[in-house]
Amino acid sequence: MAIQPPHVEDTSAMPAGGINAPQTSVIPKLRTRDLNFYYGSFQALHNIGIDIASRKITAFIGPSGCGKSTFLRTMNRMNETVRGTRYDGQILLDGEDIRKMDVTGVRRRVGMVFQKSNPFPKTIFENVAYGLRINGAKKATIAETVQRSLERAALWTEIKDKLHKPASALSGGQQQRLCIARALAVEPEVLLLDEPCSALDPVATLKIEELLFQIKETTTIVIVTHNMQQAARLADHTGFFLMGKLIEFNDTRAIFQNPKKKETEDYVTGRFG
Amino acid sequence: MSRMNMEISLRRRVTNIVMLSITGLFTLLTITILFCILGYLLYHGIGSLSWSFFTNLPKPTGEAGGGMANAIVGSGKILLIATVLGVPVGFLAGVYLSEYSGRTFAFVVRYVTDLLNGVPSIVIGIFAYAMVVKPMHRFSTLAGGIALGIMMIPIAVRTTEEFLRAVPNSLREASLALGATKATTIFTVVAPAAIQGLVSGMMLNLARVAGETAPLLFTALGNMFWSRGWSQPSASLPVMIYQYAISPYEDYHQQAWAAGFVLLALVLSINVTARLVISGRGATARR
Numbered sequence: 001m002a003i004q005p006p007h008v009e010d011t012s013a014m015p016a017g018g019i020n021a022p023q024t025s026v027i028p029k030l031r032t033r034d035l036n037f038y039y040g041s042f043q044a045l046h047n048i049g050i051d052i053a054s055r056k057i058t059a060f061i062g063p064s065g066c067g068k069s070t071f072l073r074t075m076n077r078m079n080e081t082v083r084g085t086r087y088d089g090q091i092l093l094d095g096e097d098i099r100k101m102d103v104t105g106v107r108r109r110v111g112m113v114f115q116k117s118n119p120f121p122k123t124i125f126e127n128v129a130y131g132l133r134i135n136g137a138k139k140a141t142i143a144e145t146v147q148r149s150l151e152r153a154a155l156w157t158e159i160k161d162k163l164h165k166p167a168s169a170l171s172g173g174q175q176q177r178l179c180i181a182r183a184l185a186v187e188p189e190v191l192l193l194d195e196p197c198s199a200l201d202p203v204a205t206l207k208i209e210e211l212l213f214q215i216k217e218t219t220t221i222v223i224v225t226h227n228m229q230q231a232a233r234l235a236d237h238t239g240f241f242l243m244g245k246l247i248e249f250n251d252t253r254a255i256f257q258n259p260k261k262k263e264t265e266d267y268v269t270g271r272f273g
Numbered sequence: 274m275s276r277m278n279m280e281i282s283l284r285r286r287v288t289n290i291v292m293l294s295i296t297g298l299f300t301l302l303t304i305t306i307l308f309c310i311l312g313y314l315l316y317h318g319i320g321s322l323s324w325s326f327f328t329n330l331p332k333p334t335g336e337a338g339g340g341m342a343n344a345i346v347g348s349g350k351i352l353l354i355a356t357v358l359g360v361p362v363g364f365l366a367g368v369y370l371s372e373y374s375g376r377t378f379a380f381v382v383r384y385v386t387d388l389l390n391g392v393p394s395i396v397i398g399i400f401a402y403a404m405v406v407k408p409m410h411r412f413s414t415l416a417g418g419i420a421l422g423i424m425m426i427p428i429a430v431r432t433t434e435e436f437l438r439a440v441p442n443s444l445r446e447a448s449l450a451l452g453a454t455k456a457t458t459i460f461t462v463v464a465p466a467a468i469q470g471l472v473s474g475m476m477l478n479l480a481r482v483a484g485e486t487a488p489l490l491f492t493a494l495g496n497m498f499w500s501r502g503w504s505q506p507s508a509s510l511p512v513m514i515y516q517y518a519i520s521p522y523e524d525y526h527q528q529a530w531a532a533g534f535v536l537l538a539l540v541l542s543i544n545v546t547a548r549l550v551i552s553g554r555g556a557t558a559r560r
Binding site: 076078081104105107108111114116118119120121122131134135137179181183186241 | 280342441443444445446448449451452453454457461462465466
């Protein structure tokens, strides 16, 4: 790579909101302070400080290996399942440090959809019902919630006649929407999506983007994407990651039309690398 | 093509044909052995193989119509105890190895398990004799079952570990991301995803110990009558075959052949069922 590691001011010295925080008056749902993350001796994230606005779509863009997925996975403590990882700094959900909370509680409140759809080898219905069952939902309410979740994921009309068929019978795009429905069923406050459309065709991608717009009314959405057009279409705020650092974070329009950092400009205009 | 190239090509073709013939021949030999055993047992045992073989008790030599009902039931009881002991122990240890333990510890346990698997079955029998028969002061169905159960453990551990490891990590993550605990994830997602492999693995394991004789000789001992309980000596097919085969009586020899055939048929049918279960799993995974 031709460019040098960018210089970023120590975020701890900055006012709440971190680097170039979007100028919004909304209370942040999630915020991180001085977040450093390590895979063994490799430091994957450097001093990330960010405020993620409630009920908005926040997108993270950046080249492969820049740490955006790692960052996403710290926010529901998913990285803790990977051996040899550690982190320091703070991750606050509604102002409360998620490390001090029960991990299952954090993950129930902060749902996640993965890059590759990963339905359980169970029926469509059982996939969506799973999160409800393990969280002790009342039997009577399960069917209703399953239907509502599938409706929110814009999947209900397509599959309402085959609820008890195996999930593996669905197409790739349907499987990913099923995974979104499954995550929505437990009514998370935040939904993290890790490149949810990278394996999907444009039509399936469009469907998922449309449903994210609707979910946004009730849920804070954080999406990692390789696709800059997707970030530009979807996101209220966009953050640009490079080599483990959050280079710039701002309103999406500002990131794409008037980036303040040269690295951001190079990346969004395709001159990167 | 030059002359040299033609020679090389000819030599290659000849080598190929020779190798194909040799490997094919030995493959054929391997298959033939099984069918020879089956055919031989059937040929010798078929005369004594009748309904009464399955329903009657053994009769003194010279009397017609003796059977091995007690040995068939005895084997069933012993294998039941073995399964109840060996499967849960092996399964839970396998879960630990696959899902919880660190790499080094798992390596050590795997190695120890392989060693246990290599312990001669007669030694396992002696162990069960010392641990169960001696304190209870009698041979018993229970002692036989425990001996075979111990023999099942290593394979159960390895089978469980391998099939659980084959479950993609993305399924674990999906479950954890919904707020499930690790234990819930293992028992409601990971194990069910591997269930067909686990079931068939356990069946193969059972089939493997079903024919074991040595561990039963001084644990379950043997019995010419119905066993009077779980803590009493019991007949079993392998031991019955052994006792009848070393007897000097021709009609007992015939019965031993028949018992051998029944035992082999039992083991083979468990095997085939297990394979069917596995292939069923393959079909659902591909869909």
